[in-house]
Amino acid sequence: MESYIEVTWLSGFFTLMHASTLAFYLANKPCFFWRMVGYSAVIPLLACLLFHRLEWVAMGIAEAIFAYAIFHHAWKGWLLMMAHRLLLHLSAYLLYGGSFHLGIWFVPSDTLPLLYWIALMLSWTAMFFHFKYTLSKQDFIYPIEIAAKESIRTKGYLDSGNLTMSEGIPVMFLDQHFETYFDASSIQWVMADTMNGSGRLACHPAKVRIANAPYHNVLICCKGKLSLPLGAKALLN
Numbered sequence: 001m002e003s004y005i006e007v008t009w010l011s012g013f014f015t016l017m018h019a020s021t022l023a024f025y026l027a028n029k030p031c032f033f034w035r036m037v038g039y040s041a042v043i044p045l046l047a048c049l050l051f052h053r054l055e056w057v058a059m060g061i062a063e064a065i066f067a068y069a070i071f072h073h074a075w076k077g078w079l080l081m082m083a084h085r086l087l088l089h090l091s092a093y094l095l096y097g098g099s100f101h102l103g104i105w106f107v108p109s110d111t112l113p114l115l116y117w118i119a120l121m122l123s124w125t126a127m128f129f130h131f132k133y134t135l136s137k138q139d140f141i142y143p144i145e146i147a148a149k150e151s152i153r154t155k156g157y158l159d160s161g162n163l164t165m166s167e168g169i170p171v172m173f174l175d176q177h178f179e180t181y182f183d184a185s186s187i188q189w190v191m192a193d194t195m196n197g198s199g200r201l202a203c204h205p206a207k208v209r210i211a212n213a214p215y216h217n218v219l220i221c222c223k224g225k226l227s228l229p230l231g232a233k234a235l236l237n
Contacts, residue, residue, distance in 0.1 A: 002108075002109040003098070003099075003106040003107055003108065003109055004107070004109055005048045007107045007111075007112065007113075008044065008047075008048055008104070008105070008106050008107050009044045009045055009048055010117070011044075011092065011105060011107050011113060011116065011117070012040070012043065012044025012047065012104045012105070013040045013041055013044055014040075014116075014117055014120040014121065014124075015040075015085060015088045015089060015092075015105070015120065016036075016039060016040035016043060016044065016085060017036065017037070017040040017120075017124060018084075018088065018120045018123065018124045018127075019081045019082075019084040019085040019088060020036045020039065020040065020070070020081050021036070021124055021127055021128055021131060022080070022081075022084055022127060023071075023074075023077040023078070023080040023081035023084065024074065024077055024131065025127060025130075025131040026077070026080050027074045027076050027077035027080060029073060029074035029077055031070075031131075032069070032070050035066070035069050035070045036070060038066075039066040039069075039070060042062065042066070043059075043062065043063065043066070043104070044104050046058065046059055046062055046102065047059070047101050047102040047103065047104035047106075048104075050102060055102060056102065059102045059103070085103075088120075089103075089104070089105040092105050092107075092113060092116055093105055095113075095116065096108060096111045096113050096116070097111070098111070140157055140158040140159075141155050141156070141157060141158075141232055142155070142156045142158060142210045142211070142236065143155060143156075143210065143211055144156040144208055144209065144210055144211075144234060144236070145208070145209050145211075146174075146181075146206055146207070146208050146220070146234075147206060147207040147208070147215060148178075148181040148182050148204070148206055149181055149182065149183060150181050152174075152178060152181055154178075154232070154233040154234055155231060155232040155233060155234070156172070156210075156232055156233075156234035156235070156236040157228040157232035157234065157235055157236060158236045159235050159236065162235055162236065162237050163237070164190070164192045164201075164237065165237075166188075166190040166191075166192075166203070166219055169217055169218060169219055170218050170219070170237035171190055171192065171201065171203060171218070171219045171220075171221060171237060172208065172218050172219070172220055172221070172234060172235060172236050172237050173220070173221050173222075173223060173226065173234065173235040174220050174221070174222045174226075174233065174234050174235075175222070175225060175226045175233040175234070176222050176223065176224055176225055176226075177225075178222055178233070179222040182204040182206070182220070182222070183204070186204060186205060187202045187203065187204060188202075188203050188204070188205055188219060189201070189202060189203070190203050190219060190221075201221045201223065202221065202223070203219035203220060203221045204219070204220045204221075204222070205217070205218075205219060205220075206218055206219070206220050208220075218237070
């Protein structure tokens with residue numbers, strides 16, 4: 001089967017960019033954008049140029065180098081990318097025909113898959129900008145450890161609007177299902193301004209630290225179910 005290298009390369013580039021971006025979006029990990037661009041450009045180019053008995057070895061080495069450079073902090077993302085990449089290639093193959101070489105779909109020479117390209121570019125653009133907004137929230141996510149009856153390890157979300165203090169001790173909010181981790185006999189009542197006006201909050205004295213930093217005294221209020229970005233279960237002060 002005959003194919004134009006330029007058309008095949010462009011289809012491969014769009015496909016890998018789409019698959020890589022979606023993988024990082026689903027894995028909720030920061031992405032290396034320009035490394036993704038390089039990966040999406042180099043892999044289809046190698047598939048178009050390598051035609052010898054060691055072609056799979058060369059391609060495997062290239063894939064391994066890019067996998068480590070881009071996905072070393074998100075191996076689940078790499079698996080998602082490979083699965084989505086295969087799905088897109090197979091979908092294009094069913095729609096337009098063609099063949100495969102070194103894992104890249106080769107477009108038939110009598111075909112110009114404009115609808116496929118447009119669909120990938122539009123969905124990638126929408127996904128990329130939403131993806132950047134979602135990942136920007138990670139700047140406010142911190143792994144925390146709470147010393148209670150049992151040690152609690154979870155993610156905390158830093159809210160610049162939470163300024164609640166009691167005698168110089170900050171008040172943080174924890175999802176209600178952690179209530180059982182604290183001693184009910186040690187409740188300390190704190191006056192605070194809430195959306196519903198001023199009121200008393202039942203708080204538990206505790207110690208909290210971020211990652212491996214020193215512990216700090218806090219008051220923890222387990223009031224209601226929290227809905228915070230990226231699965232965080234604590235609202236930090």
